[in-house]
Structure formats: structure tokens, C-alpha cells
Amino acid sequence: xxxSGVVLLDLCGGxxxxxxxxxxxxxxxxxxxxLQLSLPHILVPFLVAAVxxxxxRSRVVTMLIAPSLLLPLVPELWLPPEIVILSMASGTxxxxxxxxxxxxxxxxxxxxxxxxxxxxxxxxxxxxxIVSFLLISTVYVFFY
Amino acid sequence: MFSLEIDCLNSLGDFHILAYVIFxxxxxxxxxxxxxxxxxxxxxxxxxxxxxxxxxxxxxxxxSAAEELSANVDRLFILGIFITVPTSIAGYxxxxxxxxxxxxxxxxxxxxxxxxxxxxxxxxxxxPAERPRRLEAYSPLFxxxxxxxxxxxxxxxxxxxxxxxxxxxxxx
Numbered sequence: 001x002x003x004s005g006v007v008l009l010d011l012c013g014g015x016x017x018x019x020x021x022x023x024x025x026x027x028x029x030x031x032x033x034x035l036q037l038s039l040p041h042i043l044v045p046f047l048v049a050a051v052x053x054x055x056x057r058s059r060v061v062t063m064l065i066a067p068s069l070l071l072p073l074v075p076e077l078w079l080p081p082e083i084v085i086l087s088m089a090s091g092t093x094x095x096x097x098x099x100x101x102x103x104x105x106x107x108x109x110x111x112x113x114x115x116x117x118x119x120x121x122x123x124x125x126x127x128x129x130i131v132s133f134l135l136i137s138t139v140y141v142f143f144y
Numbered sequence: 145m146f147s148l149e150i151d152c153l154n155s156l157g158d159f160h161i162l163a164y165v166i167f168x169x170x171x172x173x174x175x176x177x178x179x180x181x182x183x184x185x186x187x188x189x190x191x192x193x194x195x196x197x198x199x200x201x202x203x204x205x206x207x208s209a210a211e212e213l214s215a216n217v218d219r220l221f222i223l224g225i226f227i228t229v230p231t232s233i234a235g236y237x238x239x240x241x242x243x244x245x246x247x248x249x250x251x252x253x254x255x256x257x258x259x260x261x262x263x264x265x266x267x268x269x270x271x272p273a274e275r276p277r278r279l280e281a282y283s284p285l286f287x288x289x290x291x292x293x294x295x296x297x298x299x300x301x302x303x304x305x306x307x308x309x310x311x312x313x314x315x316x
Contacts, residue, residue, distance in 0.1 A: 059198070063205035067212040074213060081215035082223055085206065089198040102161055102190075109168045110186035120187040124238045128191060132199070132231040139223065 031073040041077045042140055045070055045084050046133055049091030059102065062092045080144060086136050093129030096122055163193040184239045191235030199224040199231070218296050225293075 030051065034044045048070060053062045066088050074084060096103055098114075107117040171189045175182040197203050200221075210220055 059194070060205055063198070064208055067209045071212065081210075081213040082220045084213060085209045085215055085220065086199065086223060086227060088209065089206070092198060093194065102164075102194075105161055106164065106186070106190050109165065110172075110182065112183060112186070116183060120183055120239065120242060121190055124187055124191050124235055125194065127238050128195060128231050128235045131234040132195075132227055135227050135230060139227070 028069070028072050031070060035073075035076070041079055042083065042087055042137055044073070044077060045079075045088040046091040049088040050094040050129075053092045054095045054097075059092050059096075063089065066091075079140075083136060083140050083144070087133065090129050090132040090136060093125050093132065096125045161193075163197070164190055167193075181242070184242050187239035187242060188236055191239060192232050195228050195232045195235060199228045218300050221292075221296055222300070 030048055031044055034047050035041075039047075045066070049062055049066045052066055052069075053059065067085070070084065070088070074081065077084065079087075097118075098104075103117060103121060106112075106121050107114060112120070167189055168186065171185045172182055174180070175185040198205070200206070206220070206224065209215075210217060
């Protein structure tokens with residue numbers, strides 16, 4: 001009951017926070033900032049999602065907010081929407097630290113110390129984020 | 145490894161936290177039975193859950209993102225699976241080698257738990273277990289997945305190649 005409540009609140013609160021952030025134009029500003037740095041365009045959704053995930057904790061909320069933040073930028077990025085979504089998804093992997101609820105649930109149920117969780121969960125997630133981003137870039141370069 | 149396989153298939157379209165919470169007792173039990181370090185098993189479980197949750201189409205976050213950006217669902221599904229498999233293999237290799245990096249020092253609680261679990265019913269852990277055959281065990285998972293994949297592939301073929309369209313129309 002406790003956990004299902006947390007999940008429900010995550011979803012609803014995430015949607016509301018996403019709408020609010022989209023109204024303020026924070027995501028567009030963030031995206032334009034990354035665009036100005038003249039990075040490759042496929043990196044922009046990845047970085048936006050990674051920044052969001054670092055600041056606020058839940059992976060679900062990040063994936064709910066990030067599309068509405070990036071929506072005004074998608075025509076400028078010249079990317080197919082599938083690639084944008086997958087690049088965003090791999091951005092949410094990158095950082096999972098003490099403000100992530102999954103971090104604590106993982107440690108609590110597996111009976112691990114926080115330092116062990118850092119080495120297993122956080123580093124593993126970062127590795128997988130990098131691997132999946134490389135894969136998506138490869139797919140984008142070769143198939144689009 | 146068991147848990148990776150089970151989990152990657154089962155947490156399709158599920159919340160990764162929920163999948164993790166449901167499967168962690170099984171993972172602990174398996175770790176105790178097979179003498180794996182339990183940190184590796186738990187990590188494999190967590191990483192597999194997160195991967196399939198983030199990438200594979202029927203998961204709720206991907207659905208909402210796809211609707212918002214009006215993405216092509218078929219292509220997203222196939223690409224997602226294509227990316228999930230190598231990524232979760234990377235996660236599996238990482239957690240398998242956790243011990244080699246010198247990070248998997250057992251906490252005392254885990255050791256005590258292992259002994260306790262094995263003491264409850266020693267016959268189960270020492271005697272040869274009656275195992276269901278692999279195909280039997282996996283068929284309820286694979287069959288729906290195969291059907292979904294088949295539909296997607298068929299749709300893609302019909303939608304994207306005029307050749308097949310004309311062939312099928314002629315056949316009909």
C-alpha cells in the first residue's frame with residue numbers, strides 16, 4: 001500500500017511538475033543553452049534528461065517531464081521522435097544517487113550498505129546509460 | 145543470470161520498482177541456493193528492471209513520451225528491444241564482475257540470511273531439485289512476446305514496402 005501510493009503520487013506530481021516547468025520555458029532555455037554549445041544534436045535530449053534526473057529524483061517523473069520540455073525544440077533538432085525518446089531514456093540512466101527513491105529501496109531490500117549501493121547500482125546505471133547512448137548514436141548514424 | 149532472464153522478460157510494461165520489489169525474494173533465494181554473491185544477483189535484478197522499464201515500448205513512461213512527441217510506435221518498439229538487449233548484457237557483465245573489482249564484500253546480515261535460509265529446509269538445498277524443462281518454464285513469457293513481435297513485423301512489412309503490399313493484395 002505504501003509503495004503503490006508512492007508510485008501514484010510520483011505519476012500525478014510528475015505530470016503537474018512537467019506542466020509547470022513547460023509553462024516557465026525552463027526546458028527550452030536548457031535545450032537552447034545546449035544547442036548554443038554546438039554539441040551534436042543527439043546529445044541535447046540526453047543531457048536535458050540527465051540534468052533533470054540529477055535534480056529531481058524519480059526516473060518516472062523525468063520521463064514524464066522531459067518530452068513536454070523538449071517539445072518546442074524537436075523541430076529544430078532535426079531528429080526523428082523515436083531517437084529523441086530513446087536518447088532521453090538513456091539520459092535518465094546516467095545518474096542515480098541519494099535523492100533517488102529506487103536507490104534506497106534497492107539498498108533496503110537487498111540489505112546492503114549505502115557505499116555498496118553506490119558501487120553496484122549507481123556505477124552500473126552510469127555504465128548502462130553510456131552503453132545505450134552509444135548504441136542509439138550508432139543506430140542513428142547508420143539507419144537514418 | 146536466472147534473475148536477469150526472468151526479469152528482462154517480466155518487467156515489460158511494469159514499474160521497475162515494483163518489479164524489483166516482487167522479484168527480490170526470489171533473487172535472494174536463488175543466490176542462497178546457487179552460492180552466488182547476493183549483491184551481484186540484486187544488482188542484476190535492479191539493472192535489468194530499469195533497462196526494460198526505460199526502453200521497451202509498453203512501459204508507461206515510453207507510452208506517454210511517444211504520445212507526446214507523436215512517434216512511430218512500431219519502429220520505437222523494435223528499436224527499443226534492439227537497444228535493451230545489449231544494454232542489459234552490459235549490466236549483467238558489470239554485476240557479475242562486481243566481486244572481481246573487490247567491491248562485493250558481504251555484509252554480515254546477508255551471510256546470516258543465507259545460513260538461516262539453508263537451515264530451514266536443508267533437504268531442498270542439498271537434494272537434487274526437480275526442475276521444469278526450460279521451454280516449459282519460459283513458454284508463457286515467450287509466446288505473447290512472439291505474437292506481439294510477429295504483428296509488429298508484419299505491420300512494418302506491409303506499411304513500408306509497396307512490393308509486399310501488392311503481393312498480398314494479389315494473393316487476396
